[in-house]
Amino acid sequence: MIGLIRGYIHAVDAVNYRLGRVIMYGIFVLMGILLWSSISKTFFLPTLWTLEMAQFVMVAYYILGGPYSIQLGSNVRMDLLYGEWSTRKKAWFDLFTVLLLIFYLCVLLYGAVSSTAYSLGYWGTEPFSFFAGLLTGSEEIGRMERSSTAWRPYLWPIKAVMIVGMFLMLLQCLSEFFKDLLRIRGEVL
Template sequence: MNRFIGRITMYLIFALIGVLLWSSVSKTFFNPSLWTLEMAQFVMVAYYVLGGPYSIQLGSNVRMDLFYGEWSPRTKAWMDGITVLFLMFYLGVLLYGAVGSTAYSLGYFGTEPFSFFWDLLVTLVTEGSDAAGEKLGFLERSRSAWRPYIWPVKALLCFGVFLMLLQCLAEFFRDIARLRGVEV
């Protein structure tokens, strides 16, 4: 799944180029567009967050090769297995915060964002989209002049961090297999 999403995400760089090109053209020849800077930021978030798991899958993430490059494959597997646990802890904390922030952007101001999303899902399935829409509160908007809704970017962040956690889990199991002498 990360490969499929990552291959599609690669082309977001062209969307980013298009937005920034339009920004330059509109500032030079027309009235400046209000939406270009924020849209460029949103596209960059999607590019980074959805492309990260694919980058880890390919092994093209940045490593400090001062020592790592000289180690044996077994030592590399040990070190990768240990460091990926730290990364998974960090991503778990990030996902928890992202879910809370996404719930806030959908108008939930309580302390249980997961129960909010569960109730929203149950209501959507059992009662339909109108009833689920009534559970939403005041939707958060950006403070810029364009004022887009923030929840799509925050939901995308949750999805991307979840994919990154899955890819880290896969890498962890690959490291364990390498330590056991099984090549995956």
């Protein structure tokens, strides 16, 4: 069982580490979009797509970079008491708090799936069955949701990024949960 847990930790950490190292450079994409926005507004006709595209890139940067941030422990933490605790006491506290985070991420993931199904034209209350129906051919994509701006892009791609990001963050939190369990048992990671 310990070998299976270690394999899960290694696989999830490897995927999120590699993805995080790639997504880290998304800030340059964002800078390029905003630079083009400034140049086009100054010298040419202003473009319609730059502000909204910058928002989409920022969402992808933030959501897909979250698992990498959790893995590195670079999230904000109050060190008033935590810094003085033993490794075992920290693991017990982290074990409890990661369970709360897992619950919160499950709620967010359900919301992301529901929102994506809505953006694909599904008006019902069972978004998971809608996606299963898309795979089997029993459901069809309806009238797709578009942004209300002048550019009017489809919203399902960024909502799909939210699903992937929330799912990867959930997997990373489970990895952190297992790491805390191993620390409590005195295992070396």
